[in-house]
Each structure stands twice: as C-alpha cells, then as structure tokens.
Amino acid sequence: MTHGTAAEPAAGEAVLSLRGITKRFGSLVANEAVDLDVRRGEVVALLGENGAGKTTLMNILFGHYVADEGDVLVAGEGGDLQELDAGSPRAALAAGIGMVHQHFTLAENLSGFENIILGTQGLLDLSVSRRGARRKLEALMREAGLDVALDRQVSRLSVGEKQRIEILKALYRDARILVMDEPTAVLTPQEVERLFETLRRLTSGGLSVIFIAHKLSEVLAIADRIVVLRGGRKVGETARSVADRRLIAEMMVGRHVPTTRREPGRRGGVLLELRDVSSGEPSDRGALTEVSLAVAAGEIIGIAGVSGNGQSRLSALVAGLARPRGGVLRLFGSEVSHHDPRRFAAAGVARIPEDRHHDGIIGGMTVAENVVVEEIRAKDYSRWGFLRKKAIRSRAEAAIRGYDVRCQGPDAPARQLSGGNMQKLILARVLDRAPRLVLANQPTRGLDVGAQSEVHRRLLEARARGAGVLLISEDLDELLSLSDRVAVMHGGRLSEAIETERVGRTTLGLMMAGHGREEAA
Amino acid sequence: MIRFEPRPERNRLLRVAAPIGAAAAALVLAAIPLAFAGAPVLRAYALMFSGAFGSVFALTETLTRATPLILTGLAAVVAFRAKLWNIGLEGQLYAGALAAVAVGSGAIMAPAGVMVPLVLIAGFAAGALLMLGPALLKLKFGADEVVTTLLLNFVVILFVQMMLEGPLQDPMSMGWPQSAPVVDEAVLPPLVERMRLHSGLLVGLVAAAVVHVLFRHTVWGYEMRAVGENASAARYAGIPVSGTLVRVALISGGLAGLAGVGEVAGLKGYLTADLSPGFGYAGIVVAMLAALSPLGAVLAAVFVAAVFVGADSMSRAIGVSSYLADLVVALSLLCVLVGGFVTRYRIRRVTRHHATAGRERA
Amino acid sequence: MEILEILISANFWAAAIRIATPLIFGVLGALVCERAGVLNLGIEGIFVAGAMAGWLAVYLGLPLWAGVAIAAIVGGAFGLIHAGLTVPLGLSQHVSGIGVTMLATSLSYFVYRTALPNVSSPPRIVPFQPVDVPVLSDIPFLGPVLFSQTPLTWLAFAMVLVVAWLLYRTPLGLALRAVGDNPASVDAQGMSVTSLRIGAVVAGSALMGIGGAFLTMSAFDAFFFGMVNGRGWICIALTVFASWRPGKALLGAILFGAFDAFQVRLQTVIGSALPSQIFLMLPYVLSILALVLVARRADYPRALLQPWFQGQR
Amino acid sequence: QDGKIRVAGIYTVPVEQQWVSRIHKALNAAQERGDIEYVYSENVSNTDYERVMREYAEQGMDLVVGEAFSVERAARKVAAEYPDTAFLMGSSFPAQEPNLAVFDNYIHEPAYLTGMIAGEATESNVIGMVGGFAIPEVNRLMHAFMAGATEVNPEVRFLVSFINSWYDPPKAKEAAFAMVDRGADILYAERFGVADAARERGIKAIGNVIDTSGDYPGTILASAIWHMEPTIDKAIEAVKNDTFAAEDYGQYSYMSHGGGSLVADEELAPEGAVEAAKAKQEEILSGAFEVEVDDTEPKSTM
C-alpha cells in the first residue's frame, strides 16, 4: 500500500469529503446534491428508508457508479484532500477505502482466504504468495477478534462467516476508510456485539467508518454522528450524543412510525403440532433431531437461534418443502401425508420465506403474477388451464393498495421492487387469504424501520384474527416484542417454549449459545 | 470512459432503424470478401435481394427454408424460456422425421384426413420422447442437459442411418440408405402450385400462435416462465418444478420433431441421413435473435432463411464460391445481434459536471 | 478374449491419446472460457479456422511451429470477436458462439477456395512426425503409448499442466475462477471483469485453434472441408464431464479417445455381426453414461452465461 | 452464343471429394479445350439441391451435371419441368425421358484387378478396408476388390469398417491403424487417410478412384482409377449435336470405354501379379469375364 504512516491526518480532520453528489437513474434521482464529510477515527452512521439512496452514495464513493454531478475527495499522503478518480474501484482501494457491500461480493467457489487476497497481487505474478498473506491475516484476525475458517470454501460458510470474510477483505488492504453497508443484517446479536468491539478498537487506531444499518439500537451503540437520507437528499445530521430515537425514525421515514404493541390474546386450539420430528441427514449441519412444538390459534411462537442450527429445516417442514424422517407432523388436526407446498398453502398456511430474492419473488415476472403464484391453479385465477387475467389483475391492484406496495403498477417487473416492497408483496400474497397458520422466517431482515413496523403490524393483525404464527428470527427485539412464547433452537434441537414474560435477553442469548435453560437462568 | 446503460424505454424509431442498420452493416462487411473474390459488389446486393424476394419462386424458396427454422426456433424458445438448454434440436428433428416415415410410408393406410394428423402426431411424439431422456437424466442424476442433448444428436443420426440401411430402407432404393417415400395421403400438401412451399409452413405458424398463447394465457406457460425465471421461488410457491420441466422437454422436443415431419412429408418425400443442413443448431440462433418471443421466432426464421437463400443465389449468379453465402449469413447474424443491443442500451461517455462548476458554492 | 487383448495393447492406448489430443486442446480452451463465465460455442468453427490457417501457413512456406502459432493467433482472433460481443456488450453467448462458428467455418472455406481455386486433390504439407525419445520410447508399453507421439501431443499434455498451474497457483487463476463465479467479487477488489473475461476467451480460443491445427499438421497433412466433424461439440460436452478441471479434462478426452479407438477396433473384431453404426455410437453413448455417473450439480461456474455490466444491477 | 455450351455442376460435397473430383476434372478439361463454359456449386445440401437445379435451369444452362443419389425425386421433377435442359446425373436408377441421363462409377472391373494384386501381395492374408459410408457406390467396389483377391488367394480374410464421414482423414487413419494392429498388411484406401496409415506403418495400400501414388511413393501397389472424360465428352457432344437423350451413361465408366483403368506399380507388386491382372483385364475387355456388381454392405470375414 502506498499509504505510509508518515503524515496521517490527525483525529478530527476530514479524511473523506463527498461534495454535491447527484446521481440519476433515468428519471429517478437516487442522490441529490449530497454532501458528507468523514473525519479520522469517526463512525458516521448513514440512515434512511429502503431506497433512500444510501447504497448508491456508497457505490459512487467506491467507484461502482459514476456520479452525474459532484466530487469525491479523499485525504492523500500529506493529509490534504485530493479528488478521487471516478468510476474506479481500483482507485478507491488504492486511496485506502474499503467497502463491505450490502450483498456479498464473494466468489463462492474459492476459500475465504483466496477471496481476501484476490486482487492484492500483480496479476502476472507467477505464484500466489500465501505465506506472507497468511501471517498478516492471522494477526489481523487476532487483533480484530474476527474468527473464520479461512480455508473452507465460501459456499459452505454461514452468512455470519461470510460477513466476517467481507470485513477482513477490507481490513486486509489497510483500509483507512471503511464503508459497511448493512453489515449487521445477517449477524446474530453476539456477532454484532463483537463486531462493534472490533470497530471501536480499530477507530481508536484511526480508522474512519461509514456504517449503514436499519436498527436504531445498533446505530446508537456505535455511531459518533448520524446522517439521514430521504429520497436521495440529506435531510438531517446529528451527533449521537444528542440523538433522539423517535425523531431519527421520523426523519428517515418522513412520518410518525407507530410502535407495535402486543395486546393480550386468546389462545385457541392447536393448529400445528410437531412431535419428535427428525428431518435431514443426521450428519448434516442444520438437520433436526426430535423436535416437538405446538402452535395454537391466536398466538405467536417465536423461534430464536443462531442461523444454521436447524431453523431452515424447520421452516422447510412447515412450508411443505421437506418431509420428516421420523416423528409426526400434524396440521390443523390431521397428520400430513402429502408434503407439498401447494397443498400447505391451499390448506391455509401462509409462508413467508427467509430469502425473499431467492425463494420469495420471481424477479422476471410481473408484480401481478407474483401475487397469485401460489393460487394460479385455483379456479379464481384460471379456468381450463387458461389464465383469468382480469381476475389476476384486480387481485393485484387490491394487494398493491391494501399493502401499500410501492411499484409502477401490477405490470412492473417484480425485480424492480426494493426489499421492503418485495416483502410487502409477499405479505399481500400470503396474508390476504386469511390463513390459519403463518410461517414467518426472518420477515424483517434488511427492512427499514417503517417497513419493519408494517410487517409487525400485519403479523399481530393475523394473530388478532385468530391465526397462529410461527416466527423464526434472529432479532431478539423482534422476538421479544411479538411472541407470546419463545423457544430456542440449537444444534437441531428445540427447547421448550417459554412465556416471553419469563425470559430475558440474556437468558435467550445463553440458550442460543447452547446452554440449557436451567444453566442459563 | 464509455459505459452502457439500459434505455429507460424502448425507442420506437430505433426499433425500426436498428434492424435496418444491422442489415446495412452486414452488407458493408460482406463487401470485403465479395471484393476479395473480384465480384461486382453493388450488383451482388441487388442479386441477393432478388434471390430472396424477387419472384414467386424466390419468395417461396425463402419460406420453404424458413419452415423448419420456425419450428426448431420455437422448440428452442420453449426450452430456453424455462432455462432448459436443449441443444439437441437436430437429433429431435431427425427423430420426428424417422417417425414420420415409419408411420407414413406405407405401414398404415388411411385417407389424408387421418394420415396427415397421424404423421404430425408421430413426429411430435418421437421428438418429445427423445427429449424426455435428457430431462429425466437432469432431474434424477443432475446430468447436464447441454451435454446429453448435444451427444444424443450424434447418436440419433447414426440410429437413423442404421434404420435406413435396415428395417426402414426402401426396397426400391437400389441399395441407397433411404426410406420408402411417404404415401400420397401422408404428404403435407403444397401451398403454391409448382413450388416447393408446403403446408409445413402452416404447421409452423400455428405452432407459433399456440406457443404464444401458451406463454401469455395459460397456466402451463405461466409455470414454465416461473421455473425459468426463478426455479427455487417457483418450488417454494408450490409450482411442480420437475413436472413443468418434463412438460417443457416434451413440447420442445415435439416441436423440433414436427420440423422433421415437415422436411420429409412436406418437402422431400422420403428420409435420408443428410436431411437437415443444421436446422437444429440454427433454431437456437433463431430463438435467441427473437429474444425468445414465439412470434418473433417466425420473423427471425424468415430473416435467416432469406439471407441464406438470397446470398446463395447471388453467389451462383455472379460465379463466386458458394461458401460466400454462409459467410454472409454469419455476418448478418452477428450484425443483427449487435443491432438488438443498440435498441436496448445506450452508450454513454462518462463525463462529469464538477460540483464547483455545477453549483454556486459559498 | 480379443476384446481384452485390444484393451491391453500399447497401440490401442497410443491411438486413444492421438485421438484425444485435439480434444485436450479443445476442452482446455472451453474450460478456460467457461471458468471465466463465457460459454464459447464458437469452438467448432475455431477448430476449422485453426486447422485451415495453420495448414495454409505451412503450405505457403512457414515452418511448422510458425503454423501452430498462426493457428493460435487466428483462434484467438475469433475468440476476440466472441468476447467483444458477449463481454462488454453482454450479448447472447449462444447466438454469438454459433455465429462465430458459422463465420469461422465459412471464412475458412472461402479463403481456402479462393486461395486454391483449382485443386482436385488437397495439397499436402510435411506434418509433425512422431518423435521417438531415445530411452523413454523403449520402455515397454508406456514407451509406445506416450513417447512415440508428435510434439503437439506433448504440447497438449504440457498445456494441461500449464492451465492447471495457472488456475490453481497464480493470482491470475484466482481472479479467473472468481470472475466466473461472481464477477462482483473481482470488481469489488479493483480488477476489471471485462479484461479478465476477454483475456480468458481469447486465450481459450487460441488453445482451440491449436487443437484444430493438430488435425491438419499432425493427425493428417492436408485440409479438408468438414474434417472437424463435430469434435468441437464433443469438447463442450467433455468440459462439463470434466467439471471444469484440467486434470479431469485430460482424463475425459483420453476416455473419449479410448472409446473411439475401441470402437474402430471392435468393428474389426465383431463387425460382421452388427451394423457399423452401433460401434460409431459407442463413444457418445458411453460419454453420456459416464456423465450420469459423475454428474454433480455443484461445480458449475455460477456466472456462466451471465453478462455483467459495471454500474448496473 | 459463341458455340460453347454452358455447363453447370451441382455437387453435394466439396470438389476435393474423390468421386466428385473426377467429374470436376473432366469438366475443367472440357472448359480448357474451349468446348464449354463451366460453373459449379459445391457442398450443396440436399435441401437446397432442387433450388440450385432450378436456378441453373432458369439461367439457361445447356447441361447440368450432378449427383442425384439422395435427391432422386427432386432431380427428376426438375428435369421434367425443364425439358430443354440436358441433365446428366449420377444415379443408381434408370434414365428418365426425355432429358435426364444417368451415370455411375462402374469401376468394379479395375477394382477387381487391384484385388487380384492385393491377394497375391498379402503375406498375413489379412486385408483391411476402410470406407466412408456403406452406400452402393462404395460397396460395389469393395465387393469387386474382395472377389478379385479371393480369386487368387482363397485364404485371404477381410476387415471392413466405415467411419461415417466422407471427410475425416484423421479418423480414417485411425480406423486403418486399428486394422494394421489386427494383422492387416494391405489396406484398401477408399478414403483419404488410409494410405497415410499404410505409409506410416510401412505396408502397402490399394488406391481407389484417383491415382495417389505420387503422394505416397512406395506405398500404393495398384489403383482402380475412374475416368469421367468419356462420359462427360459424350454428353457434351450429344448436347452440341442436339441428340442428348435419356440414356444410361454408366457404360462409359467401364474399362472398355476407357472409363476405368488399372494403375499398378510393378516394382512393388509381387512377381507375376501384375501380369495376371493384365491378363484378366484382357478377358474383361474381350467380354470373356464379367465382374459381378454387388451393392450390399460388405462385412468383415474374420
């Protein structure tokens, strides 16, 4: 790296300055005259609802996009601000900017180590110099408290591990300015805490951080300064010390964000029952062993746990995608014989998938087509194998209105929707059929506060209507505020469900780490 | 720096201008080998046009050559929409042709009203069945269909040769490996007197309309698109992914089989092992040129056929090597491909307004 | 039993390797392209162009190795066309590939016919000769199998090592493997997706060009229309069989070569009992079976067929 | 018109293909003599064959020469529709009134003679034969060759294989190698590539249709050569004199008309073998001996 220690800018001096950044996509203005300064050793949180332009701004900084107007200035060797070559990630990297992208930029067929050293060496070198890199990286891992299996192929890593690889990637290049675009969205609370410790250590050594997240609690825990974007414009800036939670939320969304509160409910008959259910090859990570669980009408059962401990398998079972290897799965009173997603949906199970891009939305099809995908063979939407386009369209229009899905209309490709709106689309698809059981797997991952509160409201609404809800989440705040009872998943086994009032965050955290309840309590 | 950006909306003028521009570019490029061979370039262009469209004969020849391309093109459209990479259209075409002569050259006798549908169904079924194998291997063993379909092309053509030297050989062929001719009742009737154009073209047009309706208006088509766009989301939503892929395989293979039926029962009358000059592979090109649109496939097929027929006739009229025709087809194909790009993307020189220049700063 | 005799004879394995040689070049070339995320269906035509150009160069008086170089350059040039259309412009890799096959084939034929308008029998060159390595050729069995081949066969073996070393041991290989899996990974590390992909396609196509040249400069000594005869398509299939690994590519090519060599020998053993086509089918059928046995979905270069534009999602 | 007649050739393969090259050569020779103006289309797929025929007929060609083998029906239809154009087509079927004459490569006679030489020459008593496709044009020559060899050497065995391509010399070569490995010491070179294998393994080969002895010095024992000149010249003359009729020109490929000949390398052939063949040739020419025409697929006899 060209950046020696010679004349580093002192703390408090600007190391980065974005001036008047404007970026348009066609008629859409993603960033409008945004100014942003970042000082040495400071953590700046960038907030805003989905689609506010946070990622766009960072992409401009890193050279993925070229701004239509404005300049990016970075402190050079002597500490003076110099203009950065536009549209060149290479220049950004050379200037000491590191970026942890919102969506992983990892080659899954390589090991974590290989991903980290990718591009750090002359392309025409005759061999990969592993030893030196290895030493540096191991020191870095110790120092930063980031621990990953470096030699495992990335495709076999958990999302948390992938995220740590992304962070190491940036740090390995001696980044002086680290951009982190929603790095915590896929991390467990413990992992988030460790990440924050790392960041505090690194910033005290002079690293500057731009931190993007949707969880205000996290932002308040780490940021020195908070900048809010709305509709591409900077609408506010405040020091953390004087930040007001409610005010920031309103600044982001531009309106009052109601806090969701769970009213006492009436518990009805059991809708879903798993008795000693095992599923998946026992040797597999994420297989289930003798899981028992009951979800009754009018209650929300929360499943806590670090991802990779069997939640996906549990969710696949309840979604009708997988079948138990042993044990009994009873749905609405009768034992399930056909494990078929379509039958589950038709019987009244609303299924919200964990990964909306991968399993939820068919991006190349229209919004309308996505709304009816589960029911396309029902006679409401097709007759004699032909689609009833009018019916489909009017259902879609109702869904768009009823769930406030922001899009250009029923015929817009679903791919164009933001994450939050995709989620609303899925909610409209599954909840509008008055389901008796709702399976919600990580329903608010990556959503902004407004969208989050919308999802929560809908889940509580379903509960109030008498539906049972199985909520799988890594967000303890979400679990504790919505669930009537919580169970913890660890190593493919599920704890007994406990009344939410009787467990605290710490107990849950310990149980998630594999301690028994008695120990934990 | 130059970057490409998608155009926000399709420019109507460009949609017309781009194909014309592409054709013009192809002609300009073709001038190089023409001049190299010492041919009069301008006259060659005129001859090319009249060779493809200049007379009833030329026009019917163009459409005759387009007929199998429409069907193999549609076969590729159906498969590729569902991301089933069927590269075995050539083999399926032969399978269809083989079935057509097996049924239509005397094994069964019936009036034309029965025989014609019968050979069509037999050909469709044979092509469909042939594609079923790779689809099942993919679903059961994860065997890549590109490989299996590609290799099956070779196997099928050898099988056809075997049949033509064995059970299906015409006893009157003096030992030549060819089938007995299809009976008159099984012949797809000609469309224009004295010309080769036959009602296989109608089969192609009807098939295009059917595929269009399939994708636009039916549950099956909807499910095929869903599986092609995002198979895992489709599975999550309860769409039977395997069943849909099998259906896609059957329809795709069947359409390619129909192309084979047209060539024997409409055009040639009997089957030889060199029936198709690569119509199966050209079908892939047709489908992609049409951006996987069924109706577009008809236009693309006519385009590809016209360029070949025109250039071939031109090469003969001015006496340059007939390989020139293939060269012109290849050049046109690549130019049209680029032309399609121009309608979808615009090229932008990246120059920026600096903040200081763009705005007043205090 | 005669079949067993065939399988243990050195001549049989020597033939298998001879038949495999052009395929080795072709599979390696296809593998390099596909590892970078670009399917190159131009291979069939690039084989023709390499065969023609290499041969013509030698016919016109250049030394053999210069002919090989020219075949590589011509292959690379057609690769550049394919790369230019599919990488920066992101056009359909299927159409562009088939288009390049058509272009390379027809251009080769056209040039050949225009350069030699009046030949009745194709003119000959003096091709590469099998070189007997002094001591090694005398090793029983292995000697005749491995060490009585022409230099181009050795080059093919060497290329397997070179490509493997490049892919797995060098920074460039790391970048190549990454760009075919997730272009964003390479972009985010400050490298150019476009240059990497173009480079890979050009290099891969150059290998294909040499594969073609083997046909006219080593396996035979003249150029014929249609002599490539589907070998390019076989390479595309073998690439999948090889799970995009150079070592397995070598194995796959030799296996196919062995099937083919076996087939012609079998024809002479029990040829009177069965139609000749049954034997000719053998390599293809066995290849399909082999694929079914080794098929695993996992190893696909994930970004294969997917165009990538900087600054777009 | 300057008295030259206009001739078009339509070939389904490139003009290097042995069979077609003989027609091409004869027509080029006629053009050089100034008798005709000659154009041709090569590598015409059989889907396009009819169109090409029509285009030439429409262009006013006086004589169209080609191969109708896999396009019989189309060729006959076009001929019937252009009665003023003369068509001379390679075909296994009879001529068609009024304007379609047929020919074929009836060089089974010299092929028989080469067989006699090969039968004498083989020491292992194994002869390898590599063919392109098993079609009558190929089969009949192979059978004649086998008959000739068996006549002089009843012990001889044959290995037969087909490579399923007109144009894959490397493959033909491999097929030939396989036969050498099985003990063949004479190769019947129906395809390009076979003689190369013979040369590389230091054994002898028998040529077919064209004379390649110059390309393989010391390898080609004997060849059965096809001459298309008698056929072509007859047809040109008939067109010129307006006497072209639906005849079978096949006879002009027989030795008696100079359409077929034997070329043998007396240095390479075993003593007396060439003399014996020459004697047989006299019998053939005098009509005392007739070589059987057998169009079925030949099989290995080992």
Ligand SMILES: Nc1ncnc2c1ncn2[C@@H]1O[C@H](COP(=O)(O)OP(=O)(O)OP(=O)(O)O)[C@@H](O)[C@H]1O
């Ligand atoms: N490549 C692109 N092409 C077109 N539009 C784009 C592109 N990238 C971003 N946009 C638009 O820019 C706007 C801002 O998007 P951006 O991704 O920056 O939002 P964000 O604030 O990061 O949202 P989130 O919280 O969901 O990550 C969006 O409305 C989107 O429509």
Ligand SMILES: Nc1ncnc2c1ncn2[C@@H]1O[C@H](COP(=O)(O)OP(=O)(O)OP(=O)(O)O)[C@@H](O)[C@H]1O
């Ligand atoms: N291909 C595209 N064309 C046009 N707009 C797009 C495209 N892809 C994304 N967008 C826009 O990008 C915006 C933000 O989407 P983004 O992809 O950042 O959401 P997301 O990442 O799914 O959200 P999150 O991760 O926060 O849940 C949306 O408003 C959407 O309109």
Ligand SMILES: [Mg+2]
């Ligand atoms: Mg974002």
Ligand SMILES: [Mg+2]
């Ligand atoms: Mg987002």
